[in-house]
Amino acid sequence: MHAGRRARLVARSRIAAAVRAWFTERAFLEVDTAALQVSPGNETHLHAFATQAEDESGGGRPLYLHTSPEFACKKLLAAGERRLFSLAHAFRNRERGPLHHPEFTMLEWYRTEAPYDDVMADAISLLQAAARAANAVTFRWRDKTLDPFASAERLTVAEAFQRHAGIDVLSTLGNRDALANAATASGVRVAADDTWGDVFSKVLVARIEPNLGLGKPTLLYEYPAEEAALARPKPGDARVAERFELYGCGVELANGFGELTDAAEQRRRFAEQMAEKQRRYGERYPIDEEFLAALALMPAASGVAMGFDRLVMLATGATRIDDVVWTPVA
Secondary structure, rough: OOOHHHHHHHHHHHHHHHHHHHHHHOOOEEEOOOOOOOOOOOOOOOOOOEEEEEEOOOOOOEEEEEEOOOHHHHHHHOOOOOOEEEEEEEEEOOEEOEEEOOOOEEEEHHHHHHHOOHHHHHHHHHHHHHHHHHHOOOOEEEEEEEEOOOEEEEEHHHHHHHHHHHHOHHHHHHHHHHHHHHHOOOOOOOOOOOHHHHHHHHHHHHHHHHHHOEOOOOEEEEEEEHHHHOOOOOOOOEEEEEEEEEOOOOEEEEEHHHHHHOHHHHHHHHHHHHHHHHHHHHOOOOOOOHHHHHHHOOOOOOOOOOOOOHHHHHHHHOOOOHOOOOOOOO
C-alpha cells in the first residue's frame, strides 16, 4: 500500500518545502499553535473531537482538538504579529470520504492591514508554487483538469448562481421560501425543514461547485453575509461579505476572509450558530472568551485557510485524500 502511494507522498514533501519557502521569501513567520483548545470553533456543521484534561487530583475540564488553527492565529495577531502562517494538523469528526479525512493538514495565513484581494492573489501564487514543486503542468481530480498557470476566473456568488442555476440569490435574502422555490425549479431537492442556508448550500454543491475551476482556477467571492461567519461585511453592500473560496477541478481548495474584528458581532454570530447546532445535533461548543477579547484588539487583517492535502491531491492527480496522507486513519 505504501509503495503504491510513495511517489505522491514524496511530492507532498516537496510541496510543503515550497510552501514554507514561499512564505519565508515574503517575511511571514511560521507559528506552531496548540491543537488542544477550550473551543474547537463555533460553526453549526463542524463537529469536533472532545477530550478531558485531568490534573493530578483527578479533576479536570473538557478540551477539544481544534477544527482549524484560526482562533490561535488571530490571538497572535492581536498580540502583535503582522504576517504569519501555520501548516497544522486539524481535526474534524463525522467527516470521511474522497476529499475528507478526520485528521488533515490545514495551511492558514494572515496579513494585517491588507485587503482580501491580496490574500486571493496569495492563494493563486501558492497553487502555482505547488505545481512547480510537483512538476505538474496540469492539475487533475477524476475527469476534471485545469492549468495551474492560467489566469484565474473571478466570479461573484451572485454571478455564479445566475449563470449555473438561473437563480437571483441576492433577491431571496431573508426569504427562505423564495430561494427554496428557485432551487426546486433548478432541479435541486429541498426538504421542508431546510433553512435558507441549507438551501443555499444544496444549490452550491449541486449546481455551482461542479462548474468551478475547470481549465483554470476559480475565485468565487462576495458570499451572502449569512454564509460568512467570520468575515466582515463588504463596504457599501452589507448584503454580502468579504469572503472568497478558491476552486480547482470542482474541488474547494481554500476559504478566505477579510476578517471580522467586531467582537460583539462575532459573539452574536457564534451564539446564533450554536443555537442552530443545539437544535440540529443536540450539542453545542463553548465560546472562547479569550478569542473574543483578542478580536477586539486585533488589527484589520485578511486570512485564508487552504486544505493542504487537497492541494497535493490535485497536483499529483490523486483521487482520494488517503493517497496523499502519510499514515491515514484506518
